[in-house]
Amino acid sequence: MGLAMTETINEFTTVFYQMHIDAGAKMMSFAGYDMPVSYPLGVKKEHLHTREKAGLFDVSHMGQVKLIGENAKKALESLVPVDIIDLPLMKQRYAMFTNDKGGVLDDLMVTNIGNDSLLLVVNAGCKQADFAYLQNAIGNECEVKVLEDYALLALQGPQAGDVLAALAPESSEMTFMTAKTLIIDGIEYLATRSGYSGEDGFEISVHNDQAQQLAKRLLAHEAVEWIGLGARDSLRLEAGLSLYGHELDTEHTPVESSLVWALSKARRSDGSRTGGYPGAMSIMSHIDNGVAQKIVGLQPEGRAPVRDGVVIVDGEDNVVGKVTSGGFGPTTGKPIAIARVESAVSDGTKKLFAMVREKKLAVEVVKLPFVKPNYYRG
Amino acid sequence: MTIKYSEDHEWVELSKDGVVTVGITEFAQEQLGDLVFIELPDVSDEVSQGDNICVIESVKAASDLIAPVSGELIEVNDRLNDEPELASEDPLAEGWFVKIQLSDTSEFDALMDGAAYQEFIEE
Numbered sequence: 173m174g175l176a177m178t179e180t181i182n183e184f185t186t187v188f189y190q191m192h193i194d195a196g197a198k199m200m201s202f203a204g205y206d207m208p209v210s211y212p213l214g215v216k217k218e219h220l221h222t223r224e225k226a227g228l229f230d231v232s233h234m235g236q237v238k239l240i241g242e243n244a245k246k247a248l249e250s251l252v253p254v255d256i257i258d259l260p261l262m263k264q265r266y267a268m269f270t271n272d273k274g275g276v277l278d279d280l281m282v283t284n285i286g287n288d289s290l291l292l293v294v295n296a297g298c299k300q301a302d303f304a305y306l307q308n309a310i311g312n313e314c315e316v317k318v319l320e321d322y323a324l325l326a327l328q329g330p331q332a333g334d335v336l337a338a339l340a341p342e343s344s345e346m347t348f349m350t351a352k353t354l355i356i357d358g359i360e361y362l363a364t365r366s367g368y369s370g371e372d373g374f375e376i377s378v379h380n381d382q383a384q385q386l387a388k389r390l391l392a393h394e395a396v397e398w399i400g401l402g403a404r405d406s407l408r409l410e411a412g413l414s415l416y417g418h419e420l421d422t423e424h425t426p427v428e429s430s431l432v433w434a435l436s437k438a439r440r441s442d443g444s445r446t447g448g449y450p451g452a453m454s455i456m457s458h459i460d461n462g463v464a465q466k467i468v469g470l471q472p473e474g475r476a477p478v479r480d481g482v483v484i485v486d487g488e489d490n491v492v493g494k495v496t497s498g499g500f501g502p503t504t505g506k507p508i509a510i511a512r513v514e515s516a517v518s519d520g521t522k523k524l525f526a527m528v529r530e531k532k533l534a535v536e537v538v539k540l541p542f543v544k545p546n547y548y549r550g
Numbered sequence: 551m552t553i554k555y556s557e558d559h560e561w562v563e564l565s566k567d568g569v570v571t572v573g574i575t576e577f578a579q580e581q582l583g584d585l586v587f588i589e590l591p592d593v594s595d596e597v598s599q600g601d602n603i604c605v606i607e608s609v610k611a612a613s614d615l616i617a618p619v620s621g622e623l624i625e626v627n628d629r630l631n632d633e634p635e636l637a638s639e640d641p642l643a644e645g646w647f648v649k650i651q652l653s654d655t656s657e658f659d660a661l662m663d664g665a666a667y668q669e670f671i672e673e
Contacts, residue, residue, distance in 0.1 A: 209610075210583065214583055214584050215583050215584055215609040215610065216583075216584040216586075216609055217584075219609075402583070402609065402610055406609060475586075475587045475631075475634075476587050476589065476605075476607065477586060477587055477607045477612070479611075479612065499609065499610075500586040500587070500607070500609050502609070507586070507587070529589075529605065
């Protein structure tokens, strides 16, 4: 059945490696790390568990880097089309590094953690390039400190708030996209109320020395299960969230990836700090004049999943787009997909089809996300 | 009734009339994960050993069911159209895929027996 049985030996593991093995995880290579793709529960049940209770994700393969110094905010602002200078203390914002054409080098989360410091979380697959880029581009304006010894845990789901509040009552004061230093068993952790599942939840940055202890404390709660990268992907797909290398790449501006909402007013053509980041002319022109392509949700009419790379055509067989992420939504119980399509067909009035195994399967353009977000805004 | 196994992780059960029932093994089911869609072939198709006869989609990826023997497809498990999870939950019974009227019994004879298959997956 064409099952991949090759074993790969990876260079890197996270501090939770043995815990994953002990939990019966199926491991796979991801961005040079040996990571859990699923646990004995299986992708579907792990996904549903996260939507109903709380899931714990090891996302320590992601890059964590601090920018330190009084010029750190200004320096980072020169690399992203996002307002960093006015990012309030202990607030988090979504941003992306752009190239000279306005394409996306990586997307990231930025948190103002005080003391003239920013904490950045970047994608695992891009992190080495990001670290080098930051050092090169702004290393003389602020300290670029890679947090090599830190793990990252994501706790996601409607019960995440209760689970964390039981260990750190002060976490209940946090709202979506804010940060706080929590104290659990006398140890300090930096948590943000954010995630990648569409659910309420937290990401907790923890030193490797304390990481396993924290994971065990969280897993001790009856609502919490380990969740693998397989369900992480289906959760973010249902939540309509972009994945670098799929919806985002160096060939498309954030506007062409339907991320205008993330581009701060201050950095646009009529903003108070207009431009001043790589590719600004292209990006601002795309905002002002519109773009030829958009990212949309697709609801296949049948049961067959429509996966990444599948070509989208109209009724006359003209190619009008391509699927960027596709699979099955365990919560919706149906196949779901995200595609980049010509703006002209993005309103859904024209009948579209996905070319799957030489068959034309009807698909409907739908609004993202597929599942209503459940963020805690207080 | 004799059950044999293919290197593609299918079980193949021969009944007296020269008809084999084909499904996936528990090992295959574990590797594939939760199945969400199965595209079945048309009944009365002639298939040759090695042909891709069904598409099996799991939450993770698409794979193919490969004809373990040659012959005529005489029946498909229509329940899999609406309940692909049957092949995950009960792969050895309710989750069977197709029945094939054998055209060459030597192809069946050459498949692995239970002990050989066990050895095969432990390699």
